[in-house]
Amino acid sequence: MSKGKLVGVALGPGDPELITVKGLKALQTADVIFYPASDIKKSGNVSFSENILKQLNVDVPSLPLCIPMTGKNRETNYLKAFQEIQIELDKGKLVAVVSEGDALFYSTFGYLLKLAQDAGVECNVIPGIPAFIASGAEGQRPITEGNQALKVIARPNSFEEIEEELKEKQTLVVMKMSVLDNWFDFLKTQNRPFFYIERVGTSQQYSTTNVMDLELRGIPYFSLIIIYG
Structure with missing residues (x-):
């Protein structure tokens, strides 16, 4: 069993002020912080989490974990990332791993948590605001109320699936x-x-309830849609 401890910290959807007080305190007291990056370059890492982390001005060493946004070699990529974390854990350090949105909602940290648990690492998880909750607030309309159901899906295979x-x-x-x-x-x-939104909580945020606004608009990776019942 490693001597260190691991804490997963949710950063929220993009606005640095949407991190929880508990999450911010955990980052401030960590020995080292890891953040996921889809690519690591000399000119700068490609990481949504790093952008949020920099705005928090936390004076703790921060290191990237290369986790490409593809389905290829997923298990290998996560295993390599955890091995980097394990090096710091074996030094007895308190290691924080950040994740945009909530730490266990369609999140990178969920895969790393399982590897840590299998390795007998002492773990803690601090939840956060997922993008669709922040989007509901931006849309200023209840996502669901009364006895109405809510369903969240990701990466749908087809529009027929959505119609069902x-x-x-x-x-x-x-x-x-x-x-x-x-x-x-x-x-x-x-x-x-419906309420469509992209890059919620950032300076590039865009949203609309008018279908005509989407006729020529490219849909980026960081986007979602709420279709009301």
Whole structure:
């Protein structure tokens, strides 16, 4: 069993002020912080988490974990990342691993947590605000209320899959919606209100409830849509 401790810290969806007080304190008291990066370059890392972390001005050494945003070699990439974490744990350090959104909601940290638990590492997880909750606040409309159901899906295989979900009387949140093209054409066929948002909580945030705004708009990776029931 390693001598160190591991804490997963959720950073929130993008706005650095949306981290919890507990999460910020955990980062301030950590010995080292790791953040996921989809690519590591001399010119700078490609990391959404690092962008949030820098704005928090935490005076703790921070290191990237290279975890590409592809399904290829996923287990190998996570194992390599955990091995880097394990080096610091074996030194008896308090290691924090940050993740945008919530630490265990469609998150990189969930995979690392399992590896740590299997290795007998003492772990703690500090939750945060996932993107769809922050998006509901930006849309200023209840995501769900009363006895209405809510379903969240990510990386849908087709619009037919989404149509099946919409047959139920529920609000549907679609995360990682950029895997499908032609959202404009699909939404035109639906007689349901929606709230589309991208890069929530950042200076590049954009949102709309008007389908015509999406006719020529490219859908980035950090985007989601709430289709109300």
